[in-house]
Amino acid sequence: MTTTDVTTTTQRDRTQRDGLLVLGLGSALVFGVLSRGGFPTGDAVTVLLLVAVAAVARARVRREVPRPVAVCVAALLGLAVWSVGLALRHGDAAGGVPAAALLCGLAASAWTASGLDAAGRRVLHAVVLTCGVVVAGTGWAGVALHVEPLALVSSGLWRASSTLTYANAAAAFLVLALLLAVTVLPARRRTTLVTVSVLLLGLVATMSRAGLVTLGVGVLVLLASGPHRARLRPLWPVLPAVAVAAAGLLPALPAAAGPQPLAAPAGLACGTGILLLRRRVAVVLVVAAAATVVLAVPASTLTGIASTRLSTTSAERDDLRRVTAEQFLAAPLTGTGPGRLDLVYLDHTGTLVQAQYTHDEYLQTAAETGVVGLGLAVAALGALAAGAVRRWRTAAGPPVLALLAAFAVHSTADFLWHIPVLPLLLVVCAVSHPAPPMEEP
16 A cells, blocks of 8 residues: 555544544434423433534544633533432432433533644634524424424413424524524625624524523624624624514514514515615615504504513512522522422412422522532533633634623523533634634625
8 A cells, every 4th residue: 555545544533533522412412402402301311422423523533622622621520420419419419310311412522622623623613504504493483383393372472482492592592593693604795794694693583682692792792803793894784674573573572463474474575575686776765665564563562572671670589689699698509409409389369389390590500509509500601701712813812702701691690501502602613713714894
């Protein structure tokens, strides 16, 4: 065998191993998206097994693990060990298994993603964006046509839930997909405008306050970087296009309203016209049509939407935080133990309530695993964030920090860490940067 043959064989083997990394991680994300975020136990096991397949392939890829990723992996594994130890201490060995398994899976996905080459990262980003478009499109259709569980009634509104079947989970997924899209897709192409518009429209259809706020957090991080600020500028047509399409969706939002097989597609068509025509006359005509749609919506509908979605308070969430904080203060060092948080309580109305999650992952982690567990969780996120700050002047630094900031803020309002596909998506996207080379604005 000649030297050329050996080189060719080596390159082929390396390509196959890289392909297995992408296949394993990509399949885990796709399966998680299509199976309620991997929330049911059986589906979570499948997601973790797919990650394990990729991790096995990664063991044969000789690429250096960046220090921030190594620290993140160590913190995640440390939290897994701590969770099992606490479960044993409380005499409930099985109680620590779900959390420990997910943490080990996240550590494996971080380590695996660090082994991807440039081509593998591009393919994985394409998988993420495709999943995002599916989540956005099915969520929009669910709201427009009132198809359960693609949309579910919550707070008196039909809200896009997509295949994740939880509006705030769909919002979290779409925020990460949006931030990825605006940093890896060519900024001046119409396909980019369409992709970003679809993702943003899907996010609006979730009616998630936290989702929109955390998208703003991520965008602010990107705006602090000159090159990324320049990349965002050509995307301005997305805003009027999505506003018009969302206007067509308004009549379908109230729980008492009927499906809107005409108004919603009409709004979508008008929004698409703004993106594709890009002419002033066309924009004026389309915006006028959208204004007509909005004026046709009863004022009571707009008032009902505003009363629930523009409010910044939630008595139910306040009750959960109060009860969780009480249990944390009772055992601040070691907590109650994984899965042992008692959320059966009397709410502010005197009604007996039973819940599973605090809707504040930091507080719930502190209550279940103590300050040690919370410290390890924050260390895992902080390691990746610190690495992004050190790479601020590169193409990867601001996007990674934007992803982490958005997810970190959203975690104060919803139980995102308990839906496997969401932390998996964050870890994979954050570690798989740097993105393909940034084009000139």
